[in-house]
Amino acid sequence: MVEGVHVGWDRIRECFSLDPAIAYLNHGARGAVPIAVQRAQQRLRDEGETNPIRYFRDLPERIAHTRRFLAAFLGAEPEGSALVGNTTIGAAIVLRSLGLRSGDEVLMTDHRYGAIAFTAERECRRTGATVRTVGVPLDAGDDEATATIAKALRPGRTRLLIVDQISSPTARLFPVEKIVAAAREREVPVLVDAAHVPGMLPVSVDAIGADFWVGNLHKWAYAPRGTALLSVGPRWRERIDPLAVSWQQHSGYPARVEWQGTLDYTPWLAAPTGLFVLRTLGVQRVRAHNADLAAYGQRVVGAALGLTPEQLPDPGSPEVAMRILPLPAGVATTFEAAEELPRRIEEELAAVVGVMSWSGRGWLRLCGQVYNRRDDYDRLAERLPAFLRRLR
Incomplete structure (x- = not known):
């Protein structure tokens, strides 16, 4: 039961x-969302209404505890991770924090998720940078996919490579470890869109070695919708800013990204129940x-x-x-x-x-x-x- x-x-x-x-x-x-997780989330909502001041006062530590639990499941360093609403929000945070300028470019494959592409295009319009797309054949093997993407990188100009771990439109698993290694050789940072990975596949985020990795737990890990984990490499963490500044801004990353005032944080707090269901099954x-x-x-x-x-x-x-x-x-x-x-x-x-x-x-x-x-x-x-x- x-x-x-x-x-x-x-x-x-x-x-x-x-x-x-x-x-x-x-x-x-x-x-x-499993019924057990729905019930856990509703209990958290009910708790918040018994004493809202106390509930929100205690939330930062409860969020941090939840983050540590979820990060451990994904093989990510807890202090390098932040809970966010979804992969698109995580990508927007990364893109906004890069400091793109005119002449810079963001490289994506043609397997990318539409909302991530829209996010990159908006940030590039704002900064004068450009988005470029590289086509990867649907039947390309791991070596061909890696070589195709690596060849498209332009060191000194490509400021970010965005690559899917499992692509949404084509359901294709990309060899992200190889792609990240190839990009590192060319000194190009990588954001891995892993929206479909948590729960579906075993993963060690730290072993992938990407500068940025973001995955949803509300797809295959049975968390309530609005639960994702953004993992950021050490050299980038102090540069990561939230899309909206709130009262944990002085606390640094990851708290300043996670805390967004009087939002509903119950999806995050109920997410461990989703993992409990997964492990029970x-x-x-x-x-x-x-x-x-x-x-x-x-x-x-x-x-x-x-x-x-x-x-x-x-x-x-x-x-x-x-x-x-x-x-x-x-x-x-x-x-x-x-x-x-x-x-x-x-x-x-x-x-x-x-x-x-x-x-x-x-x-x-x-x-x-x-x-x-x-x-x-x-x-x-x-x-x-x-x-x-x-x-x-």
């Missing part, structure tokens, strides 16, 4: 508040289950769409719990179409999926999570081909 909720594997879906009429196959988008069992399901879903839906195994993109590791497959030509090739299609699939097929427009083509993204079973993907595979034919 976890907080009074049965967590037996045969009834695990009961640990979530998901609509039983819908196959929720896009966990990577927003996550789904069995970390390795959850990871294996999720990755196997995502691979199964890619195979069965791909076969229904007439795709051969060779046409199904390899995520770079069997541990990745997200997979993509190409949609028929002409389907969801624009951002607007890719935004609309999932709504229609949910309404007509009772399935929540991810749809991405990437490299001039539409892609379907499927995730695996403990509340999913094979028949979720089987039903989608049975109904999706006819649905897509009606779009033409």
Whole structure:
């Protein structure tokens, strides 16, 4: 039992508040918070209303304690880490703190997450710097991906390389350790966007060696939404400033980043309960289950769409719990179409999926999570081909 909720594997879906009429196959988008974690967060909200002055007075130390716990899970130095709302906020903090100037550039791959790209573009507009994108083939191996990115670096001009550890639009695992090492040789700082890593993959943030690393715990680590960890290398910490200054500014990093006045900090404080749920279920069992399901879903839906195994993109590791497959030509090739299609699939097929427009083509993204079973993907595979034919 976890907080009074049965967590037996045969009834695990009961640990979530998901609509039983819908196959929720896009966990990577927003996550789904276990009921036990929801309850823990609500108790924290209730506590805050009993004596708000005392509650907020004690919060800095409670936040620091939570940060140390979460950082240990991720293999990150606690004093080099800060809790933030999400990876996009973490990236914005890093970009604002760099001191970009005219003539500088930020380099990203074409696998980057859209909101991170918007954030970089805004900061570059503000400072006169530029954003440049390097294309990495979807089927590139680790060595090719590393070499392609390294070749695109321009030492002295490239002030930051932003690279995904697991890309959102393409569900691709990048060899970030190799990429960071190559960038270090060229004296280019690296920000690793690890939005999907915490909970999905084992990770040692410090071993990666990136100047900056930020990952969400509200996707695959069962934390409430609005929980992420930003890890900053030693030489950068005193330069890191929050987006808005508040009363812990004098305390230095990381407290000055974490403290943002009268915000709701209960997602952070409840995040350890999410890790407790994950460990109760069995970390390795959850990871294996999720990755196997995502691979199964890619195979069965791909076969229904007439795709051969060779046409199904390899995520770079069997541990990745997200997979993509190409949609028929002409389907969801624009951002607007890719935004609309999932709504229609949910309404007509009772399935929540991810749809991405990437490299001039539409892609379907499927995730695996403990509340999913094979028949979720089987039903989608049975109904999706006819649905897509009606779009033409």
